[in-house]
Amino acid sequence: WDASGRYFMVAANASNKVAAVDTKTGKLAALVETAKIPHPGRGANFVHPEFGPVWSTGHLGDAVVSLISTASDDPKFAKYKANNWQVLQQLQLRRRRIRLINTHPPS
Numbered sequence: 001w002d003a004s005g006r007y008f009m010v011a012a013n014a015s016n017k018v019a020a021v022d023t024k025t026g027k028l029a030a031l032v033e034t035a036k037i038p039h040p041g042r043g044a045n046f047v048h049p050e051f052g053p054v055w056s057t058g059h060l061g062d063a064v065v066s067l068i069s070t071a072s073d074d075p076k077f078a079k080y081k082a083n084n085w086q087v088l089q090q091l092q093l094r095r096r097r098i099r100l101i102n103t104h105p106p107s
Helices: 076-082
Strands: 009-011 017-022 027-033 046-048 052-060 060-069 088-090
Touching: 009 046, 052 076
Parallel strands: none
Antiparallel strands: 009 017, 017 027, 046 052, 052 060, 060 088
């Protein structure tokens, strides 16, 4: 899920894509091309200082985390709308295996 709880994010890992399903309309909101084999887990949501609200996921067998900009109805995130449903950054990691991605908001 994205941070708003409106969009269900699911990896279509056989096609190297992430699907965003709008649960309000019941329709596919976006199909985002990603690096090889996006992780089918829940990912993590946070507000990136440069890109606004993002959903992040690791990739099976690859040492990369993709940051995907998500849509938001919140007016404070309106300036990021042009980036919605795009991979904005791919973070290279030292290790290949990514089990879980978590955020720690109070830290």
